[in-house]
Amino acid sequence: MLRELLLDAPGKKVLLLGNEAFARGALEANVQVAAAYPGTPSSEIMEALAAVAEEAGIYAEWSINEKVAFEVAYAAAVAGLRSLCSMKHVGVNVASDALMVANYAGVEGGMVIISADDPAGHSSQNEQDNRMFAKFAEIPCLEPATPQEAKDSVVIACELSEKCKLPVMVRSLTRLSHVRGDVELGPLPKEKKRPNLRRDITYTGFPAPDHHKLLHDRLMNIEEDLERVPFNKVEAKGGEKVGIVACGVGYNYAKEAIKLLKLREDDVAILKLGVPYPLPKKLVSSFLRSYDRIYVVEDGFPFMEEQLKILCYDLQIRPTILGKLTGHLPMEGEIDPEKVVVGLARVLGIDYKVPEIKVRGDIELPRRTLSMCAGCAHLATFYAIKQAVRREMKGDPRKTSIVCGDIGCYGLGLFHPYNMFNTHICMGASIGCANGFAQTGINQPVIAYLGESTFFHAGMPPLLNAVYNGANVKVVVQDNITTAMTGHQPNPAVGYTAMGKPAPIVLVEDVAKAFKVPFVRVVDAYKVDELIETIREAIRTPGPAMIVARRLCAELARRQARRKGIQIVPPTIDKMKCNGCKYCITQLLCPALIWREEERKADIDPLLCVGCRVCNQICPQKAITGGNGVADL
Ligand code: SF4
């Protein structure tokens, strides 16, 4: 599929993932520098671009965080090239420090920020709607509805950006980033631009009021262009009483709702809005004047709905605006065709019942909890932390310690049955919060837990802060030598770049030593006793401490073992020795460990087990022995 990103065949239709369509759009727009930090649902944009970057003659990188990605793209745009940075919605928070001045300072080449928002927080800690960020930063925002529009949006955003000299945001949603659809290819550019930095301009926000005015002028200059963006369109035959204003993928749901309710063509009109900020006012005003009732369909905050109400006030018209604020769509979670059809039926006074889905009652679905992967080194490290605290503080680790969590697959540690963390906010916040807890005078070990990619992203400043201010924090970095949660993207610990070029390996412990952390140890995460004892020693040693628990991500390790010809053989549980205490299952929580109710003994699922042999080490009866696999790497 990625080969098709380079197809020079205008007019040809190809099936692309939404995120691949964004990448193709970048190529068609002649984007020459692209940077990102991985994060679902945005990661595939940079994966696709990086895979073809060399052949396409562009530069693509995984930056260490979104702020750096933004700055890389921004500098390229200042040098007159077209550039792109992509990130998940919360990534824009990280980039916002730069964004909130780059908007004043302006760009020369077109700069696109793709924000992939995640309503319902499928893989995120919140549901923030970054159209608000575009408004906050006062930069234009486009919201495509289909993979075709995703591709076209990057081209249009680059053109708009170059015209108004502001970065332009393109808002995607999980359902667009991860849907596949036909995309008609446009032409690929034949020539690359050369960087041309205008040395007579200093790109800065100072003096702030002047530059703020410049920003407003620039925005005003493209008012007419925003009216003409082809993602805005009115579908009306005349005679309709109700108008739907639908933004982004909400348009697809609105069309579906009209079909499901079997409405006539003149029952409702649709204004499809692809520019949620700033509003194409002429188009929207004329639509608002035409209908008595307006049903607003959008994912995220009632962003359009509020703007429409304000516009109606200015226009001195009083159509009834219905949407999230009136309960016709839910304020939280993701909208879907069912929610939109229920809301539309209420607007139209149609008695509509959601068809009941019949589920066969005689099937008992297996009960599942959220779980980590079998053999995941995070499990061994979770176990070691709990044991170290239990032994050192002689009590329940939940009551006798504070463990600050961070962002990564190990975020699953928040949930039952792991219950690992007291706090879990954002990238790097494990060490940041640990700093704060330690300074409250709390008389318990304060442990920060994070992965190496998160450490490089936002963990280094709070670690330095701990050293500088003498915070008594114990930082456990689980280094699994990849950015596992988002699909195994490389990071500075891995040894190669997004474009597959060799890179120096930066070790977490070297950073800690350079920061003068007085206690730094590296332990194999599968050596459970050694890890427990090291954490205990760290707890006993006053001041900041860093323990790097290193083991390759179990999913990558399974592949690597296969390549090396290491056969995975699960350990054996001696049923005579096993007394059914369930300790291995309840304490380690490896999903490959299962319970045989009929014999009241533990067992190992050979399909899941990767042969890490951690369970061998923890069974109090020494009933688990043998096994090969990832432990032998
Ligand atoms: S060896 Fe034990 S802990 Fe490791 S994956 Fe297999 S069952 Fe799980």
Ligand code: SF4
């Ligand atoms: S910890 Fe050992 S003794 Fe207890 S259930 Fe597991 S295998 Fe059996």
